[in-house]
Amino acid sequence: MNQDTPRALRDAFGLFMTGVTVVTTRDAKGRPLGFTANSFSSVSLDPPLLQVSIARGSQNYAAFANAPGFTVNILSEGQREVANTFARPVADRFATVRWQDGPVGAPVLDGVAAWFDCHSHQVVEAGDHAILIGRIGGFAATQAPGLGYYRGSYFTPVQTNAAVAAGPGVVISAVIETAGQVLLVDDGLGGLTLPTARVGRDGTTAALDRLIAGLGVAAAPGFPYAVYEDVPRGHQHIAFRCPAASGRPNRGGYVALSAEGLADVTDPAMRVMLERLAAETRLGNYGIYFGNQDQGRVAPIGERKTP
Numbered sequence: 001m002n003q004d005t006p007r008a009l010r011d012a013f014g015l016f017m018t019g020v021t022v023v024t025t026r027d028a029k030g031r032p033l034g035f036t037a038n039s040f041s042s043v044s045l046d047p048p049l050l051q052v053s054i055a056r057g058s059q060n061y062a063a064f065a066n067a068p069g070f071t072v073n074i075l076s077e078g079q080r081e082v083a084n085t086f087a088r089p090v091a092d093r094f095a096t097v098r099w100q101d102g103p104v105g106a107p108v109l110d111g112v113a114a115w116f117d118c119h120s121h122q123v124v125e126a127g128d129h130a131i132l133i134g135r136i137g138g139f140a141a142t143q144a145p146g147l148g149y150y151r152g153s154y155f156t157p158v159q160t161n162a163a164v165a166a167g168p169g170v171v172i173s174a175v176i177e178t179a180g181q182v183l184l185v186d187d188g189l190g191g192l193t194l195p196t197a198r199v200g201r202d203g204t205t206a207a208l209d210r211l212i213a214g215l216g217v218a219a220a221p222g223f224p225y226a227v228y229e230d231v232p233r234g235h236q237h238i239a240f241r242c243p244a245a246s247g248r249p250n251r252g253g254y255v256a257l258s259a260e261g262l263a264d265v266t267d268p269a270m271r272v273m274l275e276r277l278a279a280e281t282r283l284g285n286y287g288i289y290f291g292n293q294d295q296g297r298v299a300p301i302g303e304r305k306t307p
């Protein structure tokens, strides 16, 4: 083991997504104690056992190792501050949380997703930690979603999923180019548009693959060329450059990347983007646009053809 191994190991352990708990007990004088732990897991259903590991260097180690019982509080999504408080050297970790005694007398924190009240069953020393095995005497679980921990940061799995599902939609378009031409399709309004598709739950890559397959062209799903909020339509638009081998598409046709060729593109934001592509193709110098349908900036990507 070299010197960096513990850090590398911690990083590797961090690839495992976990929930976050605060494990509580009382010391011999009856003072409430607690620490943040993500090493919690279930052990046995019959008898009902769980385990959590505690650093043997923790100032709370002796109290937990000798306590008649402890409580594992599974934190809910809104409780990152509680997790922080119980992981830091705070004089009184219980000063900023509301709590009450659980059946074994260890604090049950308000607002947690679930709690397990345990009688100490076994303490197993294991390296620089000890495994506290508790026999579950009582528990309660609410509908509140749990707080997650991944790669050193907290995350809120249910809130994140809901935001993605309810947030502004994402629409992608494929800028399928070959020999100075771009593939445009009928926009149903008497004009032309890039082939577009709404992104589903399976994500952008899958939507782009489907879009290209549906056009029947041999094009490579490429890099983003413009990423913008289409405020009037209420969605995010991502255009991908997709170099193609020549060949007839199932629908639409290729037009020249020129002012005349693009004249029938009805969406102004899309026309401006394609005019930029026309100019950049002439110069051999490409950028990525970030902004909204009217204003934004082009970040260079430094792709330059040798003259």
Ligand SMILES: Cc1cc2nc3c(=O)[nH]c(=O)nc-3n(C[C@H](O)[C@H](O)[C@H](O)COP(=O)(O)O)c2cc1C
Pocket: 020, 034, 035, 036, 037, 038, 039, 040, 052, 053, 054, 055, 057, 058, 059, 060, 083, 086, 087, 088, 089, 149
């Ligand atoms: C997300 C997270 C998970 C943690 N998991 C554990 C754990 O499973 N066991 C442990 O002993 N310490 C764990 N810690 C560290 C302790 O919370 C922290 O070192 C402890 O509270 C230090 O204070 P103490 O010595 O007063 O107990 C974790 C910290 C964080 C932020």
